[in-house]
Amino acid sequence: MKKQLCMCAAILLSAEIMLQTAVSKTVSAADTIFALHTHLLGKSSISEAEAAAADADGNGILNAIDLTLLKRSRLQHTSSLCINEVCTSNHTAYITKNNAKPDFIELFYSGSTPLDLSGYGLSDRETDPWRFTFPAGTIITENTHLLVLCDDTAASDTELHAPFKLSASGETVYLSAPKTSEDTSFLLDSVTVPALETDIVFGRIADGAASWDRMNPSPGTENQLAPPLTIPEIPVFSRNAGFYDDAFSLVLTAPEGCTIRYTTDCSDPCTSETAVKYTEPITIYNNTAEPNRESAVQKISDVARVSLRDPVEKGMIIRAVTVSPDGICSRVITNGYYIGKTAPYYHDLRVLSVTTDYPNLFDAESGIYLYDNCLNKGREWERPAHIQVYEDGAASYAEDVGVRIAGGFSRHYPQKSMTFYARNVYGASKMKYDFFDGAARDCYGKKIKEFDTVTIRNGGESYDNARFRDDLNVWLASGMALSVQAKNDYVVFLNGEFWGYYSMQEKLDDAYFSSHYHLDKDNITYIKNCECEGDTKTYMYFLNMISWAAEADFTDPKNYQNFCAQVDVQSFIDFIIAESCICNSDSLININNQQLWRVNVPDDSSPYADGKWRFSLFDTEYSSGYGTMQYNYNYLANMNQQSNPFAFGGVFYRLLANPDFAALFRASYVDALEQHFSAERAVAKIDDYLDRLSDVYTATGARFGYTFDRDRQGNLVKQFWERRGDYALRQADAIIAKYQQ
Numbered sequence: 001m002k003k004q005l006c007m008c009a010a011i012l013l014s015a016e017i018m019l020q021t022a023v024s025k026t027v028s029a030a031d032t033i034f035a036l037h038t039h040l041l042g043k044s045s046i047s048e049a050e051a052a053a054a055d056a057d058g059n060g061i062l063n064a065i066d067l068t069l070l071k072r073s074r075l076q077h078t079s080s081l082c083i084n085e086v087c088t089s090n091h092t093a094y095i096t097k098n099n100a101k102p103d104f105i106e107l108f109y110s111g112s113t114p115l116d117l118s119g120y121g122l123s124d125r126e127t128d129p130w131r132f133t134f135p136a137g138t139i140i141t142e143n144t145h146l147l148v149l150c151d152d153t154a155a156s157d158t159e160l161h162a163p164f165k166l167s168a169s170g171e172t173v174y175l176s177a178p179k180t181s182e183d184t185s186f187l188l189d190s191v192t193v194p195a196l197e198t199d200i201v202f203g204r205i206a207d208g209a210a211s212w213d214r215m216n217p218s219p220g221t222e223n224q225l226a227p228p229l230t231i232p233e234i235p236v237f238s239r240n241a242g243f244y245d246d247a248f249s250l251v252l253t254a255p256e257g258c259t260i261r262y263t264t265d266c267s268d269p270c271t272s273e274t275a276v277k278y279t280e281p282i283t284i285y286n287n288t289a290e291p292n293r294e295s296a297v298q299k300i301s302d303v304a305r306v307s308l309r310d311p312v313e314k315g316m317i318i319r320a321v322t323v324s325p326d327g328i329c330s331r332v333i334t335n336g337y338y339i340g341k342t343a344p345y346y347h348d349l350r351v352l353s354v355t356t357d358y359p360n361l362f363d364a365e366s367g368i369y370l371y372d373n374c375l376n377k378g379r380e381w382e383r384p385a386h387i388q389v390y391e392d393g394a395a396s397y398a399e400d401v402g403v404r405i406a407g408g409f410s411r412h413y414p415q416k417s418m419t420f421y422a423r424n425v426y427g428a429s430k431m432k433y434d435f436f437d438g439a440a441r442d443c444y445g446k447k448i449k450e451f452d453t454v455t456i457r458n459g460g461e462s463y464d465n466a467r468f469r470d471d472l473n474v475w476l477a478s479g480m481a482l483s484v485q486a487k488n489d490y491v492v493f494l495n496g497e498f499w500g501y502y503s504m505q506e507k508l509d510d511a512y513f514s515s516h517y518h519l520d521k522d523n524i525t526y527i528k529n530c531e532c533e534g535d536t537k538t539y540m541y542f543l544n545m546i547s548w549a550a551e552a553d554f555t556d557p558k559n560y561q562n563f564c565a566q567v568d569v570q571s572f573i574d575f576i577i578a579e580s581c582i583c584n585s586d587s588l589i590n591i592n593n594q595q596l597w598r599v600n601v602p603d604d605s606s607p608y609a610d611g612k613w614r615f616s617l618f619d620t621e622y623s624s625g626y627g628t629m630q631y632n633y634n635y636l637a638n639m640n641q642q643s644n645p646f647a648f649g650g651v652f653y654r655l656l657a658n659p660d661f662a663a664l665f666r667a668s669y670v671d672a673l674e675q676h677f678s679a680e681r682a683v684a685k686i687d688d689y690l691d692r693l694s695d696v697y698t699a700t701g702a703r704f705g706y707t708f709d710r711d712r713q714g715n716l717v718k719q720f721w722e723r724r725g726d727y728a729l730r731q732a733d734a735i736i737a738k739y740q741q
Contacts, residue, residue: 081115082189083175084108084145085203085215085223089168089425093199093217094147096159100380102151103166105173106219108207109140119178120188122148124164125522129176129187132162145207145220152379165379168424170195198425232322232330235260239284241335241353243346243393249281250337254322261329262320266355266495269321270329278320286340287496288314294497295703297362301414302371306705313341313498317355319386334386334398336496345491345501345696347392352456352504353493354418356385356403361495368404374411381405384426389433400427408619410460415500415704419455419507435504440486442516443608448486452511456492456502461586462621464706466713467697468689469621471503473582475685476676480574483508483516483597483616491696500700501693508616510534513597517608526597530646535600542596542613546645554658568612569661573668575615576652580636581677581728583629583720586622588639591646593619625720632727636735656739669732673725682721690714 085106087093094104105122109115117138121130132148138160140146146160153161166173170193177186191212193202203215203223215223238251254260260278261269269275288311295312298305315338322330336353338346360383361369368374368381385403389396402421405411422431430450434440440448459467474484485506492499506512510533514521525534532539545566552559563569579587586593595616602611623629639649655661694710701708 080111080208081107081109081140081175082204082208083173083191084207085201085218086166086173086191086193087199087201087217087219088166088171088193088196089198089200090217091198093201094149094219096149100149100151100153102149102153102161104150104219105148105162105166106203107140107146107148107175108144108204109146110143110208112142114139114141117146121174121176121178122162123174123176124166124171126172126174126190129174130179131164132160134160147219166193167429168196168198195424230324231328232258232324234330234333235278235320235322237318237320237333237335239337241337241388241395241398242390243338243341243351244284245340247283247285247339250284250318251281252278252320254278258322258324260320261323262318264316264318265358266317266319267357268332269319270323270332272357282318284316284318284337284339287316288312288340290314292497293358294361294495297369299370299372300374300416301412303412304414304705306414306703308703312703315339315341315353315493315496317353317496319355332386332400334388335395336388336493338390338493343695343699345693345699348692349489349491349501349696351390351493352490352502353388353390353496354385354403354499355388355495356383358495360384360403369416371412374405374416377404382421385420387420389435397433399431399433401431402426406455407458407460410458410463413458413463413704415458415463415700417455417457417460417502419453421453422451436486436488436506439488440506442518443606448515451506451515453507453509454504455507456490456504458502460619460621461626464701464704465626465708466717467501467503467708468686468693469624469626469717470619472682472685472689472717473578473584473620473623474617476582476682477574477578477617478676480578480617480672480676481568481571481614482574482578483513483595483614485512485618489693489696498699498703500703501696508595508618518606519599519609520605523599523601523609524597525600526595527646528595529592530594538598538600543645546651549651549654550645552654554655554661557658560655560658560661563655566612568614569664570668571612571614572648572652573661573665574672575617576636576648576665577669577672578617578676579620580639580732581672581724582620582623583631583633583635583724584620584623585627585629586619588635588647588649591640591642591644594646594648624724625716631720631723634727634731636731653735653739656736659740662736662740666732666736669729673729677721677725677728679722679725683718686714686718686721 083105087104090101090103095101117134117140118136120134121132123129123131125131148160148162150162150164150166152163172190172192174187175189177188191202196202196214199217201215201217202212205211205213205223207223233255236253239248252260252262261275262278263269263272263275265274267274290311292308292311295308315336317334317336319332319334321332334355336355359367361367364370368383373381382402382404384400386398386400388398399422402423404419406417406419410417422429430452431454432450434447434449435451435454438447442448460470462469471487474487478484485508487503487505490502490504492502508528510521510524510526513519513524513526525532525538527539527542549563552563554560554563595618596613597616598611598613599609603609639652640647641650641653656665690710697708
């Protein structure tokens with residue numbers, strides 16, 4: 001801070017000398033004043049109050065001396081401005097007028113006159129100090145607080161909203177003065193916030209004081225020290241969660257002097273009205289014959305109606321907390337017990353038990369599973385949940401997470417895809433478990449055993465038919481120059497009720513690319529379904545590049561070299577090959593379910609940090625015998641060429657005019673048909689899916705109102721692969737010949 005103050009003093013001195021020089025020259029006074037305003041005050045505006053105070057001669061015009069003195073005044077004022085309180089896990093600390101519960105940063109200003117914050121910056125990144133820029137006209141008055149809400153909500157007339165969120169596991173927050181003409185930052189204050197419990201803030205022990213501590217939240221008011229919290233230990237269960245043959249009595253034990261509260265309806269025992277005090281062992285039994293609750297809800301789909309006559313298979317969910325003598329609850333422990341389940345798939349496959357409060361799923365206004373709400377996306381539609389994994393009947397992993405409904409059109413189906421998010425606000429910041437039996441590996445072949453997110457998928461367009469289509473396609477393409485998801489088979493129970501078969505998979509996001517290719521997550525931009533996630537400049541570079549490529553003459557070696565410098569050509573070729581071999585109409589025909597990615601700033605940290613665009617393969621089930629996508633379909637001749645930056649067919653056709661590209665494409669196609677998409681390989685894998693999963697497919701169909709026909713669906717996809725190879729290679733040769741003329 002001292003160094004920056006000295007630098008600013010030097011700037012002021014040089015500015016005064018500059019003024020004296022400028023006055024002696026025949027230049028526009030207005031231009032001189034404008035240049036000095038930019039040099040001294042950056043891009044910030046001047047409020048009426050500041051202007052009046054700075055106008056020394058009272059003539060209504062700010063001259064050079066006025067601006068210089070205003071800069072000095074701002075420096076003095078900003079030393080009285082500081083970060084005062086930070087909340088990274090808000091549940092009740094501050095609730096907005098829309099009933100949101102965002103994280104927040106509080107500023108405190110101890111100056112003697114109002115301060116204009118126009119152009120000042122708040123950020124959670126030192127390298128990007130103006131992630132949030134205070135809008136023009138933002139004034140903070142003497143000895144007052146100002147609250148900035150940290151979420152993705154647009155600012156309103158009464159609330160300031162920063163476009164970033166804070167991590168409950170701890171991070172650093174930065175406050176900066178407005179940008180200068182050189183876009184250099186002037187750091188006013190920063191604080192490194194430790195990991196915090198929900199509704200506990202990190203704040204100065206008194207407004208503006210030098211010392212910090214954990215505190216009770218006091219947004220907009222004077223800071224108060226939080227009393228020390230003693231969280232009791234969780235209760236001990238006499239039996240682990242799992243699958244059991246027979247009923248038994250479950251004993252719960254708490255530390256001396258404490259009591260236990262528990263629920264059997266999946267609600268939070270600390271706050272639920274249905275929670276009861278534990279006084280005697282709980283009988284755990286096969287509760288399948290009891291009435292359906294979750295499975296009885298009808299308003300979950302607008303394309304299919306599920307009417308169940310019989311009870312679905314069920315398990316008992318016990319949620320419990322220890323309560324200390326002064327009423328403080330422990331962390332909730334959740335265990336699922338499944339008694340007398342005889343189907344082999346409960347032991348042959350992994351089982352995932354998902355538990356959350358009933359209203360989180362089925363409340364008319366906020367329930368994410370109802371079809372009135374299931375199309376909503378974003379953090380606002382994420383709910384707390386508990387997941388528990390069972391291997392061969394025994395519990396092997398558990399974590400508190402967030403859950404959202406996932407997918408596109410498949411959200412309309414009764415059985416919906418769901419994504420789980422690891423966050424400190426729920427539990428751990430990573431799900432540290434090998435969900436995929438070693439199938440998730442990085443670019444060096446090392447197993448990935450921790451995840452930010454995982455998704456359970458309902459089969460997408462193959463929801464009610466050959467549900468293995470996408471899993472098969474991705475498995476066949478593994479090893480190509482494409483980003484693909486690891487997958488695994490799971491049986492799911494939702495709040496203790498049978499919810500059928502799901503394919504669990506990785507989520508293709510910045511965390512995926514970071515873990516698979518050893519890249520900085522903040523240095524990644526990916527484009528998925530025509531939408532950008534990451535750096536806008538990088539996205540604009542892509543649009544400019546692909547617009548050029550759509551018109552380029554690639555018989556000119558320089559143009560081809562330019563394309564190769566910006567796109568990983570093998571990845572592009574493998575993308576075309578994979579989509580055409582499987583005949584995925586969603587991708588290169590309908591321009592949907594496409595993804596490409598790159599780092600924003602290239603470096604030498606990884607072979608994949610070279611700044612080239614690379615492609616992913618996902619959601620491919622609209623293929624391989626589905627609808628019009630039959631084995632003889634000429635995919636390569638019918639790719640979309642419309643005026644759309646993601647209609648890659650047009651660029652591909654132009655590239656085929658280059659003999660080097662055409663030769664590489666044909667050699668890669670032959671290799672792919674032999675090594676990846678051979679009939680023998682595909683048919684053997686289809687038989688494996690049918691042998692292992694037909695029973696659970698059938699049970700899932702019965703649960704959700706459709707019939708799985710093993711022979712019909714299996715033979716349909718088998719026939720496609722038994723005949724696809726010959727047609728695919730002939731079609732590839734024909735398209736090469738057409739554009740090599």
